[in-house]
Amino acid sequence: MFENAELGRTIPKKEYDRTLPKLRARMVQAEFALKAVRVPVIVIISGVDGAGKGDVVHRLNEWFDPRGLDTHAFWHETEEERSHPFYWHFWQALPARGRIGLLLGSWYTQPVIQRVHGNIKNDALDAAMLRISFFEEMLVDDGAVIVKLWFHLSAKMLARRLKNLDNDPRTHWRVLPVDWAHQKLYKKFVDVSERALRQTDTEHAPWHLVEATDSRYRDLTAARIILEAMEKRLARADRNKPTRPRSTPKSGFPYVKQATILDQVDLSQSLSCKSYEKKLSKYQARLNALVWAAYQKRMANVIVFEGWDAAGKGSAIRRVTAAMDPRLFRVVPIAAPTDEEHAHHYLWRFWRHLPANGLVTIFDRSWYGRVLVERVEGFAHPEEWSRAYRELNMFEEHLSEHGTVLTKFWIHISKEEQLRRFRERESVAFKQYKITAEDWRNRENWETHMMAVHDMVAHTSTEYAPWTLVAGNDKKFARIQILKTLCRQLERAL
Amino acid sequence: MFENAELGRTIPKKEYDRTLPKLRARMVQAEFALKAVRVPVIVIISGVDGAGKGDVVHRLNEWFDPRGLDTHAFWHETEEERSHPFYWHFWQALPARGRIGLLLGSWYTQPVIQRVHGNIKNDALDAAMLRISFFEEMLVDDGAVIVKLWFHLSAKMLARRLKNLDNDPRTHWRVLPVDWAHQKLYKKFVDVSERALRQTDTEHAPWHLVEATDSRYRDLTAARIILEAMEKRLARADRNKPTRPRSTPKSGFPYVKQATILDQVDLSQSLSCKSYEKKLSKYQARLNALVWAAYQKRMANVIVFEGWDAAGKGSAIRRVTAAMDPRLFRVVPIAAPTDEEHAHHYLWRFWRHLPANGLVTIFDRSWYGRVLVERVEGFAHPEEWSRAYRELNMFEEHLSEHGTVLTKFWIHISKEEQLRRFRERESVAFKQYKITAEDWRNRENWETHMMAVHDMVAHTSTEYAPWTLVAGNDKKFARIQILKTLCRQLERAL
Numbered sequence: 001m002f003e004n005a006e007l008g009r010t011i012p013k014k015e016y017d018r019t020l021p022k023l024r025a026r027m028v029q030a031e032f033a034l035k036a037v038r039v040p041v042i043v044i045i046s047g048v049d050g051a052g053k054g055d056v057v058h059r060l061n062e063w064f065d066p067r068g069l070d071t072h073a074f075w076h077e078t079e080e081e082r083s084h085p086f087y088w089h090f091w092q093a094l095p096a097r098g099r100i101g102l103l104l105g106s107w108y109t110q111p112v113i114q115r116v117h118g119n120i121k122n123d124a125l126d127a128a129m130l131r132i133s134f135f136e137e138m139l140v141d142d143g144a145v146i147v148k149l150w151f152h153l154s155a156k157m158l159a160r161r162l163k164n165l166d167n168d169p170r171t172h173w174r175v176l177p178v179d180w181a182h183q184k185l186y187k188k189f190v191d192v193s194e195r196a197l198r199q200t201d202t203e204h205a206p207w208h209l210v211e212a213t214d215s216r217y218r219d220l221t222a223a224r225i226i227l228e229a230m231e232k233r234l235a236r237a238d239r240n241k242p243t244r245p246r247s248t249p250k251s252g253f254p255y256v257k258q259a260t261i262l263d264q265v266d267l268s269q270s271l272s273c274k275s276y277e278k279k280l281s282k283y284q285a286r287l288n289a290l291v292w293a294a295y296q297k298r299m300a301n302v303i304v305f306e307g308w309d310a311a312g313k314g315s316a317i318r319r320v321t322a323a324m325d326p327r328l329f330r331v332v333p334i335a336a337p338t339d340e341e342h343a344h345h346y347l348w349r350f351w352r353h354l355p356a357n358g359l360v361t362i363f364d365r366s367w368y369g370r371v372l373v374e375r376v377e378g379f380a381h382p383e384e385w386s387r388a389y390r391e392l393n394m395f396e397e398h399l400s401e402h403g404t405v406l407t408k409f410w411i412h413i414s415k416e417e418q419l420r421r422f423r424e425r426e427s428v429a430f431k432q433y434k435i436t437a438e439d440w441r442n443r444e445n446w447e448t449h450m451m452a453v454h455d456m457v458a459h460t461s462t463e464y465a466p467w468t469l470v471a472g473n474d475k476k477f478a479r480i481q482i483l484k485t486l487c488r489q490l491e492r493a494l
Numbered sequence: 495m496f497e498n499a500e501l502g503r504t505i506p507k508k509e510y511d512r513t514l515p516k517l518r519a520r521m522v523q524a525e526f527a528l529k530a531v532r533v534p535v536i537v538i539i540s541g542v543d544g545a546g547k548g549d550v551v552h553r554l555n556e557w558f559d560p561r562g563l564d565t566h567a568f569w570h571e572t573e574e575e576r577s578h579p580f581y582w583h584f585w586q587a588l589p590a591r592g593r594i595g596l597l598l599g600s601w602y603t604q605p606v607i608q609r610v611h612g613n614i615k616n617d618a619l620d621a622a623m624l625r626i627s628f629f630e631e632m633l634v635d636d637g638a639v640i641v642k643l644w645f646h647l648s649a650k651m652l653a654r655r656l657k658n659l660d661n662d663p664r665t666h667w668r669v670l671p672v673d674w675a676h677q678k679l680y681k682k683f684v685d686v687s688e689r690a691l692r693q694t695d696t697e698h699a700p701w702h703l704v705e706a707t708d709s710r711y712r713d714l715t716a717a718r719i720i721l722e723a724m725e726k727r728l729a730r731a732d733r734n735k736p737t738r739p740r741s742t743p744k745s746g747f748p749y750v751k752q753a754t755i756l757d758q759v760d761l762s763q764s765l766s767c768k769s770y771e772k773k774l775s776k777y778q779a780r781l782n783a784l785v786w787a788a789y790q791k792r793m794a795n796v797i798v799f800e801g802w803d804a805a806g807k808g809s810a811i812r813r814v815t816a817a818m819d820p821r822l823f824r825v826v827p828i829a830a831p832t833d834e835e836h837a838h839h840y841l842w843r844f845w846r847h848l849p850a851n852g853l854v855t856i857f858d859r860s861w862y863g864r865v866l867v868e869r870v871e872g873f874a875h876p877e878e879w880s881r882a883y884r885e886l887n888m889f890e891e892h893l894s895e896h897g898t899v900l901t902k903f904w905i906h907i908s909k910e911e912q913l914r915r916f917r918e919r920e921s922v923a924f925k926q927y928k929i930t931a932e933d934w935r936n937r938e939n940w941e942t943h944m945m946a947v948h949d950m951v952a953h954t955s956t957e958y959a960p961w962t963l964v965a966g967n968d969k970k971f972a973r974i975q976i977l978k979t980l981c982r983q984l985e986r987a988l
Contacts, residue, residue, distance in 0.1 A: 024924035032927060054820045062812055065927055066825060067858070073821035078850075079573040104820050318556055326548045326598050327567035331560060339833040356572075364561070430518035433526060433559055 001194050002209065005152035010214035023223060024063050030230040031064050031100065038097035038343070039233055040144045043226055044106045047151030048189065050158045051212035056151065057102055059219045060226070070095055074105035083298070083357040085402035086110075087135070091351035096343035097143070107132050108196060115192045116185055125192070129199040131394075136205040138391055142345045146205040147229045149222055150197060151212040155186050260454040262469065265412045270474035283483035284323035290490040291324050291360060297494060298357035300404040303486065304366045307411030308449075309439045310421040311472045312479075316411065317362055319479045320486065329360040334369060346370055347395055354399070366408075367392055371456050376448050389459035400464035405493045407486055408465060410453060411472040415446055495688045496703065499646035504708035517717060518557050524724040525558050525594065532591035532837070533727055534638045537720055538600045541645030542683065544652045545706035550645065551596055553713045554720070564589055568599035577792070577851040579896035580604075581629070585845035590837035591637070601626050602690060609686045610679055619686070623693040625888075630699040632885050636839045640699040641723045643716055644691060645706040649680050754948040756963065759906045764968035777977035778817035784984040785818050785854060791988065792851035794898040797980065798860045801905030802943075803933045804915040805966045806973075810905065811856055813973045814980065823854040828863060840864055841889055848893070860902075861886055865950050870942050883953035894958035899987045901980055902959060904947060905966040909940055 011019075034041060043060070045053050057071055072093040081089045087107070095101030111128035114120045136146055153161065201207045208225045212218045271279070294301055303320070305313045321329055332353045341349040347367060355361040370388045374380035380388070396406055413421075422443075425435040442449065461467040468485045472478040505513075528535060537554070539547050551565055566587040575583045581601070589595030605622035608614045614622075630640055647655065695701045702719045706712045765773070788795055797814070799807045815823055826847045835843040841861060849855040864882045868874035874882070890900055907915075916937070919929040936943065955961040962979045966972040 021922070021924055025926075028924055028927050057820050058812070058816050061815070061825075063924075066808060066811075067827040067829065071820060071824070075821045314560060317560075318552070321555070322552050326551050326565060327569040330565070331555075333561040335561065428515070430515055430522055430557075432519075433522050 001198065002152050002190060005150075005209040005211040006154045006157075006213075007211060008213055009211050009217050011216040011220055013216065016216045016220060019220065023220070023227065026231075027063050027223060027227050028065055030227055030234060031068050033234050034100075034145075034230055035068055035098040037234070038143075040095045040097050041100040041226075041230060041233075042095060042139065042144055042146045043100065043102050044108070044146070044148045045102060045104050045151070046106060046108060046149065047210070047212065048153050048158060048186065050162055051151035051153045052215060052218060053104060053151055055215065056149075056219060056222050057104055060102060060223065063223060064100060068098075069100045069102060071102045071104065074103070074109055080356070083300075084354055085398045085404065087398055088351060088354060091348055094139070094344060094348065096340070098343070107135065108200075112189075112192050112196050115196075116189050122195070125196065126199060129196055133200050133202055133205075134394060136200070136202065138394075139345065140204040141387060144345075145229050145233045147226050148200075148205055148207045149210055149225065150193070150207055151210050151218065151222075153212045157213050158186065260450055261457045262410075262412050262450060262453060265469045265471050267412065267414050267417075267471050267473040269471045269477050271476040271480060273476070276476040276480065279480045280319065280483070283480065283487055284319070286487050287320070287323040287483055287490075288325075290487060290494065291328055293494055294360075294405070294490060295328055295358040299493065300355045300357050300399075300402070301360040301490070302355065302399060302404055302406050303360065303362045304368070304406070304408040305362065305364050305411070306366060306368050306372070306409065307470070307472065308413050308418055309442055310418050310425065310434075311411035311413045312475050313364055313411060314434075315475065316409075316470075316479050316482050317364060320362065320482065323483070324360060328358075329362060330355070331362045331364060334363060334365040347391065350395075355404075357403075367395065368408075368456055368460075371459075372449070372452050375452050376445055389456075392460055393462055393465075396460075396462065396465040405489060406465040407489045408467050409470050409482055409485070410457065410467055411470045411478060413472040415443075417473045418443065495692065496646050496684060499644075499703040499705040500648045500651075500707075501705060502707055503705050503711050505710040505714055507710065510710045510714060513714065517714070517721065520725075521557050521717060521721050522559055524721055524728060525562050527728050528594075528639075528724055529562055529592040531728070532637075534589045534591050535594040535720075535724060535727075536589060536633065536638055536640045537594065537596050538602070538640070538642045539596060539598050539645070540600060540602060540643065541704070541706065542647050542652060542680065544656055545645035545647045546709060546712060547598060547645055549709065550643075550713060550716050551598055554596060554717065557717060558594060562592075563594045563596060565596045565598065568597070568603055574850070577794075578848055579892045579898065581892055582845060582848060585842055588633070588838060588842065590834070592837070601629065602694075606683070606686050606690050609690075610682050616689070619690065620693060623690055627694050627696055627699075628884075628888060630694070630696065632888075633839065634698040635881060638839075639723050639727045641720050642694075642699055642701045643704055643719065644687070644701055645704050645712065645716075647706045651707050652680065754944055755951045756904075756906050756944060756947060759963045759965050761906065761908050761911075761965050761967040763965045763971050765970040765974060767970070770970040770974065773974045774813065774977070777974065777981055778813070780981050781814070781817040781977055781984075782819075784981060784988065785822055787988055788854075788899070788984060789822055789852040793987065794849045794851050794893075794896070795854040795984070796849065796893060796898055796900050797854065797856045798862070798900070798902040799856065799858050799905070800860060800862050800866070800903065801964070801966065802907050802912055803936055804912050804919065804928075805905035805907045806969050807858060807905060808928075809969065810903075810964075810973050810976050811858060814856065814976065817977070818854060822852075823856060824849070825856045825858060828857060828859040841885065844889075849898075851897075861889065862902075862950055862954075865953075866943070866946050869946050870939055883950075886954055887956055887959075890954075890956065890959040899983060900959040901983045902961050903964050903976055903979070904951065904961055905964045905972060907966040909937075911967045912937065 045056060047053055061069060061071065070093075074089070074093075090107055093101065093103065111120070111125055111132075115122070115125045140146060197207050210218055210221050210225070291301070305317055307313050317331060321331065330353070337346075337349060350363075350367050353361055353363075370380060370392070371385050375385040399406060422435055422439065425431040457467045457469070468481075470478045470481050539550060541547060555563060555565065564587075568583070568587075571583075584597075584601055587595065587597065605614070605619055605626075609616070609619045634640060691701050704712055704715050704719070785795070799811060801807050811825060815825060824847070831840075831843060844857075844861050847855055847857075864874060864886070865879050869879040893900060916929055916933065919925045951961045951963070962975075964972045964975050
């Protein structure tokens with residue numbers, strides 16, 4: 001595969017000087033045009049050490065308007081990164097819509113390096129590559145352009161270049177001891193990389209090999225490849241639509257009245273005050289101990305609350321948090337995104353709030369908004385929300401593989417009970433803020449919402465992140481069910 | 495001081511039940527009203543351990559609409575926090591405009607605890623308190639409400655409460671070993687706290703003592719104090735203006751033509767191409783080694799670039815970054831704030847981008863926008879930009895005390911040279927994007943800008959963060975001057 005990048009291609013200085021000004025003008029134009037249509041560009045800079053990846057980054061910073069460019073180098077992991085799921089720091093580094101992100105090192109680096117050093121086997125490498133393919137597909141689906149560059153240098157050329165740099169006193173400082181060490185691993189590194197590249201050379205995010213022998217050829221070629229990808233993206237007529245046309249959106253489960261998953265919830269279940277008080281103390285004490293135990297074991301916890309308006313999410317959350325030390329948990333209410341959040345993939349803002357190891361994050365509404373309110377209200381296209389099930393499952397799989405415990409509650413109430421609660425809210429002064437015209441409007445769409453909930457539970461109740469349907473007509477019963485479930489989940493995980 | 499909070503105040507259940515609904519209604523009302531006028535509320539929850547601070551937090555989360563509330567507990571420091579200046583994590587936790595932030599633990603915690611354990615002396619404690627006063631004043635000046643609550647319990651009551659909790663099997667889990675340990679330090683802790691409180695009981699952010707013997711009294715009183723502060727803030731007629739009326743804004747230095755600091759810059763200085771090339775290699779190599787050395791020593795570097803339009807900031811930055819490993823630096827271009835940034839104090843977004851220990855952040859324009867463009871264009875009120883000098887000095891002092899090396903460049907060019915460059919930009923295709931109508935408009939205000947620059951340099955060139963005025967008419971000379979200055983600064987610091 002890499003032989004194609006060992007042909008000794010060069011560009012003479014004259015041609016370079018002649019070509020560059022026009023190329024730069026087009027690069028800046030494309031940058032501004034993509035900024036206007038809010039398309040993010042992700043450029044992955046990878047390849048063998050010594051091929052001059054750093055120089056390419058410097059060059060691109062010179063040729064583009066650097067104000068629209070973010071460079072991120074993934075280097076040694078910080079404690080903060082280690083205590084979050086693997087993709088966490090990549091999500092932080094993804095460019096906002098309309099910006100270009102240069103990634104020096106990327107999601108490829110760690111799996112490849114681990115394979116080179118023999119810490120993982122081929123099947124683990126392959127699994128990581130499969131996951132990467134899906135991750136990249138998701139970003140492209142969301143409108144991003146991904147340009148993946150691999151800078152190649154033959155073993156012979158690499159040795160010669162390192163020697164030259166090292167011998168010249170002006171450039172001696174550019175050679176690090178680690179460069180010489182890596183050179184010995186060259187063969188192994190190239191083999192593993194080839195395997196990785198082959199598996200991730202997809203239609204939505206293809207690899208580009210760039211021969212790095214001649215720096216003029218290298219830099220111009222890299223710039224041209226990026227420019228071409230940007231111009232291709234610009235040429236697409238309908239710029240704000242999802243990128244790749246889907247054949248047909250996956251249709252929701254056929255909806256038959258009286259046959260949704262929610263109908264199985266026995267809403268008549270209730271608890272007496274006395275029994276409630278007793279159980280509340282019991283489970284809160286148990287939960288408290290379990291949360292401390294999870295803290296000791298550095299196990300992260302994510303708890304998701306979804307449910308009908310007035311289902312009692314807020315008061316249930318308070319019974320849960322009352323059992324936890326305020327230093328250990330955070331409640332994140334999910335409302336309309338801020339403009340910074342809006343400028344990223346819809347999952348970005350949830351990655352932002354993930355708990356570090358040992359801590360708990362409670363989401364009051366969550367990423368499931370994508371397949372609930374966004375679906376029902378038409379904020380998301382059918383192809384967007386229908387592919388979201390897979391995206392959400394993958395997201396939760398990332399967390400789960402990191403060791404995060406996930407618990408998801410849908411609090412169910414009957415339509416009649418909701419009406420009763422709406423009326424009560426209107427009559428109590430300090431509850432009035434909880435009821436708005438929107439709540440009444442949502443109520444009118446009860447059946448459509450029901451269908452969305454049904455589809456959601458059907459598609460996203462996984463082994464590693466099952467849904468718990470809570471019988472919410474009796475608030476006391478619901479709270480105990482929730483506390484009990486949390487205790488059981490934690491006991492199982494610990 | 496604390497005797498006043500040992501009077502055994504209680505509220506009977508009946509009175510509590512009667513008062514609460516009305517109080518809650520007013521709390522929610524005030525919360526929504528302050529949200530509408532975008533006023534942030536900072537509530538500091540402090541006091542002796544065992545007074546039930548956590549319970550108060552739970553209660554406030556219940557009584558306010560929790561969606562408008564963020565709770566932050568400052569607990570053990572993460573590596574990420576240790577590698578940033580002390581105030582860094584507090585800035586991350588400050589509530590956005592229109593939100594309420596409950597801080598469990600705060601900027602008071604560490605100095606007080608350190609004094610209790612004898613790690614610092616009284617003068618260091620006093621210095622920390624002085625800094626806190628200024629920090630809080632700055633937030634209040636920016637429109638925030640700060641409510642500082644101290645929950646007090648006498649030594650006798652504390653012992654009794656811990657014993658009760660510990661003996662009851664339902665609450666035994668609430669008592670941590672550390673609570674018993676702290677109890678022994680009680681006397682010392684209360685003494686140090688009293689000293690700290692006395693010094694920070696300011697007009698703009700007074701302390702409130704709350705007796706914590708009776709939990710009903712404690713919770714109601716805390717809620718009332720917060721509510722009162724919020725309602726007082728609401729009552730102020732002119733809600734969007736800076737909070738405290740300043741007597742008269744500090745006037746800028748008297749401006750006399752031909753007598754600004756900038757006139758001292760000898761713009762005729764230049765370098766030949768040959769000499770430039772030689773020096774460039776030399777200083778880039780030296781800078782590279784120095785940046786690596788700073789990395790080894792975990793010393794953070796902040797470099798600020800300011801200057802006239804077309805002064806050559808961008809190209810100078812590229813000569814600086816060319817000498818650095820891309821893993822070590824980040825360039826942060828400062829443009830208009832995002833809405834998330836806009837919802838915070840103007841310094842918030844710079845705190846966000848500060849480098850961790852060992853790394854370099856280069857700001858292409860900076861916090862000095864406050865006293866430059868915002869002053870000239872009238873985006874900041876005179877009282878805002880005139881108090882900013884002190885705020886900026888304090889900000890840089892925070893960095894400097896942490897060990898961060900600060901270097902600030904103003905690149906100066908003559909008005910004629912600017913005109914020449916503007917024309918050149920218009921004629922070169924890949925440079926056209928750099929010139930806009932705004933640049934021409936700014937040029938018309940040259941003299942007003944000049945005065946702002948003069949004042950800025952005069953007020954903010956400090957021992958720990960001096961300004962370097964760069965002679966920019968000859969780009970080669972300017973670049974070498976910048977590289978040389980950076981090397982010298984680093985050599986001195988290392």
